[in-house]
Amino acid sequence: MKRLKAPPSMRATSLLATLVGLLLGTVLGLAPPEAAAQEEGHAHDPTNIWTISRGGQLYDKWWEVIEAAPPKETHPAYPAAGKKKGSATWRCKECHGWDYKGVEGAYGKGSHYTGLKGVRGVADIDPGRIHQIIMDKTHAFTPAMMPHSAMEKLALFLSLGQVDMDKYIDRATRKARGDRRRGAAFFQNICAVCHGFNGKAINFKDEKKPEYIGTVAQENPWETLHKIRFGQPGVGMVALSVLSIQDQVDILAYTQTLPAK
Ligand code: HEC
Ligand code: HEC
Known part of the structure; x- marks a missing residue:
């Protein structure tokens, strides 16, 4: 599949900005810019809505967002009933669904079936608790694979950013209830x-x-x-x-x- 990445010029610009920032920092005796400790492309002065969007992208395919290599082996918690293998089994959406409903949603049948439950149950709960779930034994996500800053965004998305898609899409006909x-x-x-x-x-x-x-x-x-x-x-x-x-x-x-x- 063809992949369109951010244009090299954009990357070069941000690299240049970082270098200039570091240089200025040295000259003026300032601390290095905070962004250095974050994933690439982190917003300056991030808003909740941006953080949630970023969390939604991580839910989709986290390694693309943090520009890491995807794990190669199949996720240890991926059920034998499922048909996928390798890196695909590490996407949150692969086990929990695009509608966040797992076996109770669109992935209840078909080639993405896993039989696992969704993540609707964590909507509105404390993001700190969700962060812990992401790091539990079942999930096997380590900070080396995914920085804590990314896990925090995922947690905020799951707590405040997910919606009940059945309200907006008719499951039987797949038609959106929109104008x-x-x-x-x-x-x-x-x-x-x-x-x-x-x-x-x-x-x-x-x-x-x-x-x-x-x-x-x-x-x-x-x-x-x-x-x-x-x-x-x-x-x-x-x-x-x-x-x-x-x-x-x-x-x-x-x-x-x-x-x-
Ligand atoms: C600034 C350019 C840009 C804008 C604006 C944009 N997209 Fe995209 N979109 C892309 C690129 C690039 C891809 C990835 C293409 C690929 O992977 O081959 C993409 C991918 C997608 C996909 C993913 C399909 C898949 O199966 O992976 C969907 C759906 C989509 N766009 C819908 C939309 C909709 C709807 C809008 C308006 C709300 C929109 N896009 C606005 C650039 C854009
Ligand atoms: C390989 C499959 C798999 C992947 C990938 C996966 N999970 Fe899970 N997840 C599980 C299993 C298994 C459970 C436990 C389900 C149960 O208790 O029945 C779970 C439970 C959860 C729960 C708790 C749901 C609840 O209501 O108790 C959350 C939140 C969650 N996962 C988030 C995530 C996030 C975020 C990602 C991506 C970073 C992710 N999961 C990726 C398998 C997966």
């Missing part, structure tokens, strides 16, 4: 800049079996809603968690009308 016309305005002004007006400017798969926004939105509306809200890990895509949930669902409703092939 397509309202969604079109957001799509044309924001998403189309990169994905084109028909969503076909970026093909997520290949020529033989193309996959566009329209394809994903129709087949997996839960994944699409998650990505509309928090962005796509490891690439320069916007996160629209700053909008209301109804705005986000309206966008989803419009993307379901875009061509799937």
